[in-house]
Amino acid sequence: MLKIERLRASLADITTLTSRIKELDKQIPTLLGELGCTLTNICGIGPVLAMELLVQVGDPQRFRTEAQFARWCGIAPVALSSGEGHGPARRHRLDLGGNRDVNSILHAVHVTQVRCHQPAKDYMDRKTTNKTKREARRSHKRQLANVIIRHMWRDNDRRTSPAPTIAAAA
Secondary structure (H helix, E strand, O other), X not given: OHHHHHHHHHHHHHHHHHHHHHHHHHHHHHHHHXXXXXXXXXXXXXXXXXXXXXXXXXXHHHOOOHHHHHHHHOXXXXXXXXXXXXXXXXXXXXXXXXXXXHHHHHHHHHHHHHHHOHHHHHHHHHHOOOOOHHHHHHHHHHHHHHHHHHHHHHHHHHHHOOOOOHHHHO
């Protein structure tokens, strides 16, 4: 009998939390609109992922280049071999450092785009002609990181730049 009471209490907790999550899901698009966030215009990024990206990244201006952002995300490839002689390394591996949460978001966006976004399908088809599927996925995630940070920079510029006044427009 005691186990059934614990199950009932757990069910009540789950029901309460589920209704709270639904309430918050309704508020997120409004908050994103107030911030001027355009991340949801990217195929595969919904309001929850856009919110997660904003929270994880914080101030996007701290990244001066796309490469810095990619390194922070753990998307930039790391040279794997040291004994190949002179010239650039030919083998790379995934960077195991970086922000794994953002990397996970990029992976979810990649999977969504490859499934239902024609430009991403075409990109992967082109890349898999001379790369392995894993290398092509890494390339696509890097491209997504570039697109995301550019959106965040633009959104931040719009938010921080003063609105034009009527006198300045005349």
